Amino acid sequence: MCGIAGFVDFSGRQTDGNRDVLSRMDEALEHRGPDGRGTTLLNSGHVDVGLAHRRLAIIDLSEGGHQPMTSPDRTSWITYNGEIYNYRALRDGLVSSGTPIRTASDSEVLLAMLTTRDLGALPLLRGMFAFAWWDERAARLVLARDRFGIKPLVFAESRPGRWCFASDAATLATAGELSLRPDDGQLDVVLARGAVAAGQSFWAGVQAVAPGEAVVIDRDGLRRHTYWSLEDALLSPRASTSVDRAAATLRDALASSVRAHLVSDVPAGLFLSGGLDSAAILATVRNIGAGPIRTFTVTMGDHALDEADAARKTAKQFGGDHTELRIGDLDLDATLDEFFAAMKEPTADGLNTFVVARAARQSGVRVALSGVGGDELLGGYQSFTRVPQLSTLLRTVSPIGRAGLGGAATMLPGRHGDKIRALAGGSPDVASVWWNYRAVTPRRDGRAVPLPDLPPAARQASPFALIRYLEFREYLERVLLRDADAFTMAFALELRTPLVDHELVEAMAA
Structure with a gap:
């Protein structure tokens, strides 16, 4: 998990401050990646390109995963945030077809997939990601995001012919690329829905790459390419099946997803509530022989909505190394100050995620699994x-x-x-x-x-x-996943969501 930013300038104007812009972008992203930093400034055919990267090392902890990363012939460059869970299988396919892979990094696999398959690589990726790929041969910048928008990516045309992008809009403002002011049309939406519209930004002039989308920017402007559709996955007519077959499908698909989401070179934890979603993940971790795993729960003491007792019993039954954090033990004023400072866009949710993320990170965990998405997928809401x-x-x-x-x-x-x-x-x-x-x-x-x-x-x-x-599009994507990224990356904690996995979602929808 990382932070990314950069720009491409097709205007042909001389800009002496590009290196300073990249430096400010890098500094603004520091909280997202404490393990490494890198910037690259390119000039090709009167096109200026800048790429910045902050690294949270999870896969391949060596310098082999350093970014921005380039292809052997230096015609492709990438700055990438996220994890490609099936990168080992993709790497094997690349090597067998004659494409050399020098490192153990999923970043190099992603770059090689794009170089060899272009946008056709996107449907083959299993994971959460947001990246910027500079394709020098075609003189184009490609911005792409995972199917559910787990990882954020925004962009703007800061002046004619100059486009900038980042993991959050505040980075663009800090770099001096634009000034942030609320979009009047989004104010009503935030007050009515608790967050901005799905696939959009709260800030005027700033756009979001939509989930399942690639945005291609070149001298001719901007084009959008959809490589995966939530509508096709959830609304296409399906044949009915028996309860037993559906249960077997869920067990197999969940085991596959949890196994994929545990791919890491550092230990993982689990945000454990009293619900079935995170309990099912913990049980699956044990069933596939991947435990033990550290579990974390926020407790409100004697409050009627407190789930600590159920979470404690679940952790004991399935072998979780359990930690509880009491809300009453917090300095609430200081916590709220930090919470609002981490809030990149207005939201009516997220405090629980912020508190448990801080506790997990302070306990030394760098990767945590979450049961978010279970209620949306399996009908858990009223x-x-x-x-x-x-x-x-x-x-x-x-x-x-x-x-x-x-x-x-x-x-x-x-x-x-x-x-x-x-x-x-x-x-x-x-x-x-x-x-x-x-x-x-x-x-x-x-x-x-x-x-x-x-x-x-x-x-x-x-x-x-x-x-x-509707729960996926209007609540999971626009509120829960957006908040999950903002409030876990505030502590450089990578959050993974096994129940928000396209193979699992497609299997259950079918």
Whole structure:
């Protein structure tokens, strides 16, 4: 796990400060990579290219993984953040086809895959990643991101012909490439949904590479290429199967994913809650013979929502080396100051992740697994049952009746009245009901934040499949994964999500 940044300038203008820009980018990314640093400044055919990299060494701890990395003929360069879990199999394929691999690093494998297969390499990667690839022969910069957007990557045109990119927008501002100001259109979205829209940025003029996307930038401008689609994975028609077969598929796919996510040259830990998702990961770790593993739980003492007792029993049953961190033991004022300092974009969530990440890192763990994604994949949220029920109920009520319900809701205080009014005034279809049901604040200044456009396949999807798709796109990607990266990398801790794995998701959706 690392931090990346850089720029490409096609304008042909002489820029004496490029090296200083790279230096400031490097310094801004220090928290994401304490184990190594590197910058590269290139000039090719009146094109200036700058690449910066901060390294958190997880795979191949030697200098063989140093970045930015170049191909043997020095026509390809990469700065890369993430992990390619199937890099050993890909390396074997490259070597057998005559492509030499000099190091044990997944970075070199990724660069060789891009050099030999171009964008066709992307569907072959299993992992979480965000990278910038400078392809000198084609005079183009390629920015790409993993299928679920686990790793962040933003970019902007700082002036005509000059494009900059980074793991976060603050790095671009620190480097002097642009000034950050909130996008007015995103303010309503943040207040209504708790985070910015999926695949977008809170900052005006800054764009995000979307999950499953590659952005190609050259002299002609910008082109977007989608190599994987969440809609295809979750909304395509599927044949029914038996419960026993589905359970067997889940066990096999989960074992494969956990085994892949444990690929590391440093010990891993696990964020353990009282739920089935992280418990299933811990049980799988033991079943595949990969334990023991350190486990971490945040406890709130006697609070009704505390899961520490269940987590403690799970750790004992499956052999976890368990650590608990009590919220009451924290200096809350200092913790909140650090939490907000680590927040790269507004969010209504993430404090729990921040606290447990700090505890894990202070305990010496550099890699941690998390059960995030389990509720979205397997229908663990109440929305999977309540939204279809509400949709059915609202369809039975006449428009006049719904108008009366909305009027009565104005007498209820706070967000509960707003939510009932939004449900009563909105469409009774499943997607609209889900949108209003899951809102943090459905309305602001009397205006509703509209439901984003849905793909055509959503019209034929079952309620369960549609809600699963919405939970993935609108909550997992836009809130949970975004927060997970920001608040773990604040402590240079790599978080891995075995339940957010495309092979597992595709197997379960099928």
